[in-house]
Amino acid sequence: MRAVQVTEFGGPxxxxxxxxxxPEPGEGQVLIEVDRAGINYADTHQAENSYLASAKLPLVPGGEVVGRTPGGRRVVALLNGGGYAEKAVADEATVFAVPDGVDDVTALSFVVQGATAWLLLRKSVRLEPGESVVVHAAAGGVGTIAVQLAKAWGAGRVIATASSPEKRALALELGADVAVDSKAPDMTAALREANNGRRVDVVLDMTGGSVTDQSIAALAPFGRLAFYGMASRQPPKPVEPAILLGHSFTIAGMWLPHAFSLPGNVYGKALAELFELAIAGKIAVVAGGEYGLSEVRAAHEALRSRSTVGKLVLNPRRLPGV
Structure with a gap:
């Protein structure tokens, strides 16, 4: 089969x-003929071995695919790598049927990024109706869904940040009440201004560095920031417990694999609700582009430069230029 392989760690x-x-499925695994694989920002970290879970060489990146089983079932699956290929194997516990009416890009967008947005809002920050919500990187895969979920679940004011006028316009189209330039020199002031002079209740952050620092400074008493990535590759400053006590802040972290350790099939419930919302037309997934195997380097370059919007996918049978 054709695949994308990494034999040394590095960039695109x-x-x-x-x-x-x-690949040969083992006990409790399913072989999937891949129609499309998701391309995620986490894949850029895996390629350089800077992800939370360390990688081993050689490796085939890709943690999510949509396709068909040997019996013809259409499924979407989470993988322990191997998605950038014509065939992949997944554990049965992380393989889910795709309902009629849900296309490949939507299924892939939900299995990681949609579930991440759902868990951030439901579990990490426990959004309450009427609260203000800041969504950083609002034109990205998680951000585009988080904006829509926050509005659907009763947020009082959704504040999107994005790096270009086009991305900010997209966030507004998806339901954000106001869009802020992510390159604002003083993010704390920009967020408070966007919230009509008030501090904000909730921040969803995958940027890191000074954006995280300044977002924490913008939180209202009992405000919550959920940290789920570090696209800037710059760590934020440590937060002293006395700061949390003095301002009644909560700082949460979220890594999607931990959802599978929760009782009650929380991940399955998240995915089912997202599928229902999509079928009902209440969430629109933004397609960010389709790439062939020989074009994956360009996809990673675009992700790292933060020039993409929405969900990027790999079509292992796509020919260059087609």
Whole structure:
């Protein structure tokens, strides 16, 4: 089969299309003929071995696919790598049927990014009706869904940040009440201004660095910031417990795999609700572009430069330029 393989850690230049043997499913696993694979920002970290879970070489990146099982079932699945390929294997516990009326891009957008947005709002910050919500990187895969979920679940004011006028316009189209330039020199002041001079209740942050620092400074008493990524590759400053006590802030972290350790099939419930919202036309997934195996390097370059919007996908049968 054709696949993308990494044999040395690094940037987009280490992603190389190759021919590899077909994967063999083990006990409790499912073989999937891949129609499309998701391309996520986390994949750029995996390629350089800077992700939360350390990687081993050689590796085929890709943690999510949509396709068909040997029996013809259409499924979407989470993987422990191997998605950038014509075939992949997944544990049965992380394989989910795709309902009629849900297209490939929507299914892939929900299995990681949609579930992340759902968990951030439901579990990490426990959004309450009427609260203000800041969504950083609002034109990205998680951000576009988080904006819509926050509005659907009764947020009083949704404040989106994005790096270009086009991205900010997209966030407004998706339901944000106001959009802020993510390059604002004083993010604390910009967020308070966007919230009519008041401090904000909730921040969803995957940027890191000074954006996180200034977002924490913008929180209202009992405000919550959920940290789920570090796109800037710059860590925020440590937060002293006395700061949390003095301002009644809550800082949460969220890594999607931990959802599978929760009782009550929380991840499955999140995915089912997202599918229902999509079928009902209450959430629109933004397609960010489709790439072939030989074009994955360009996709990672675009992700790292933060020039993308919505959900990027890999079509392993797409020919260059088609």
């Amino acid at each position: 230049e280490v992603l190389r299309p190759v021919e590899l043997p077909d």
